[in-house]
Amino acid sequence: MKKNFAFYLGLLVVQKLIGQVTLTVDSDLLLGKKEITTTTKEFTLLPQAALAFKEMQTAAKKDSIDLKVVSSFRSYAAQKSIWNRKFERFTRGGLTGPVAIKKIIEYSTLPGTSRHHWGTEVDLIDGNKKVEGDVLLEEHFHQGLYQKLHRWLQKNANRYGFEIVYTKDSLRKGFFYEPWHYSYAPLSKEFLKGYREKELIYRIKLDSTLLGKEFISPEFIESYYRENILGINPLLKQ
Numbered sequence: 001m002k003k004n005f006a007f008y009l010g011l012l013v014v015q016k017l018i019g020q021v022t023l024t025v026d027s028d029l030l031l032g033k034k035e036i037t038t039t040t041k042e043f044t045l046l047p048q049a050a051l052a053f054k055e056m057q058t059a060a061k062k063d064s065i066d067l068k069v070v071s072s073f074r075s076y077a078a079q080k081s082i083w084n085r086k087f088e089r090f091t092r093g094g095l096t097g098p099v100a101i102k103k104i105i106e107y108s109t110l111p112g113t114s115r116h117h118w119g120t121e122v123d124l125i126d127g128n129k130k131v132e133g134d135v136l137l138e139e140h141f142h143q144g145l146y147q148k149l150h151r152w153l154q155k156n157a158n159r160y161g162f163e164i165v166y167t168k169d170s171l172r173k174g175f176f177y178e179p180w181h182y183s184y185a186p187l188s189k190e191f192l193k194g195y196r197e198k199e200l201i202y203r204i205k206l207d208s209t210l211l212g213k214e215f216i217s218p219e220f221i222e223s224y225y226r227e228n229i230l231g232i233n234p235l236l237k238q
Helices: 005-017 047-062 076-092 097-104 138-142 147-160 185-197 218-229
Strands: 067-071 121-126 162-164 181-184
Touching (some): 047 067, 047 162, 047 181, 076 097, 147 162, 181 185
Antiparallel strands (some): 162 181
């Protein structure tokens, strides 16, 4: 039976007070194949990340910002659905398989490699602002209605343990800049370390339902690992 969110938060507070927070990091969690059950109506995160986010959300509200989560935990199956949908759309629009994959990995990951699998990641907007169409566009955060949110996060997010993942850095390779994507560093740094130590990138099996799998070579995986998985904010690395 799933315990409710309040139970987990209460347990976490007690653990923090006595200095006994423990976390089991296994391959299934890192690959998105373990469901996270500490769910609210707003988001799904691991308890420690959820508690920190709630504190940050409360602080933002005092500055008239409604921190709203667009995306948090995402399973392997959900990530594969995103991948397949984009591959089908891009190839139907005339792109070759390799070009479609290059287009997909501007913003989306191979299933089994998404940081959203970990229950530490949030894509954020300001719920007080009504934006038409795609809310996760860079223009909204720099010239549009989320400018105040963007500045607030730059100044305050790290106070609650959150760091931007894909920075606006011309020297960084991999996924495009995402001013909306923040990671709870105290956990995600450990998860990335575990991902690397377990060499999970080499254990990703391209299942028969993954579109474009014939174009994903060992050479592609090596480049993707180096540039996309490791092409992140240095503050999120050990």
